[in-house]
Amino acid sequence: MNAVVMESLEPLVAGLRSEGFTVVGPTVRDGAIRFAELSHFCVSMGTGPKATAGFDLALTELSAPHRFLVETGSERGAEVVAPLPHRPAGDDDVTAAEEVSRVAATRMGRQVDTDNIQERLAEARDSPRWTEVASRCLACTNCTMVCPTCFCTTVEDATDFSGGEAERTEVWDSCSRWTSPRSPALPYAVRVPPATGSG
Incomplete structure (x- = not known):
């Protein structure tokens, strides 16, 4: 050390x-x-x-x-x-x-049981808990950026000014920013009302 x-x-x-x-x-x-x-x-x-x-x-x-x-x-x-x-x-x-x-x-006051956590989250997709959380969510995405159960990414494309070169980069993203009903994270996503979310 x-x-x-x-x-x-x-x-x-x-x-x-x-x-x-x-x-x-x-x-x-x-x-x-x-x-x-x-x-x-x-x-x-x-x-x-x-x-x-x-x-x-x-x-x-x-x-x-x-x-x-x-x-x-x-x-x-x-x-x-x-x-x-x-x-x-x-x-x-x-x-x-x-x-x-x-x-x-x-002295940690909380514990997360991670056994079969993906399956349990999928089974709870219609839980009223998600609506409760979404009602106060600002869609800042901080929670999903640090959550060890979140795994969402997106792809960003960029070109240079001449248009001669292009680059595609995969970056971490948050399902709370997504609006598409076809989102692959749909079973786990907290849907934020449009008037509340920052997009």
Whole structure:
């Protein structure tokens, strides 16, 4: 594990900004952790609370004394951390960070049963629950972009100004933006009333 410990995030934030990163954190504070423990279900999906891949830097806030364990998940992340004041993480730091994740995992307030989830969703396509959800939906698509059960994509075509080259790209999409009754996601889609949806 390539990890370092810092007492303050200020050098890291400054380093990230100097490299062109947009920094909006830190978001992990006691209140946020408590909220996550009450409302999140990442443990039952096998996706958290500890990130194991797909990151440049992963931070875990530790106490007694207050510090941050910073794990580098890429060369770019290591390059950002290298010039900053830090010390190598000791076994006690790593153990403390693992304990933070373990405790958070035991306090998750929700659980998703994923057994036969596609079949169960298809069987519930006429449930009044979808109408209830659609009545307050703004069609922003945030829910489907992060939902591990959603799998919709669309195709975008683009040409250059001369018309000599064309490119077709498959991108993630959201069934809540679709209006066609022939949508392949129809059994799972939440239909948004036209006056409510953003399209």
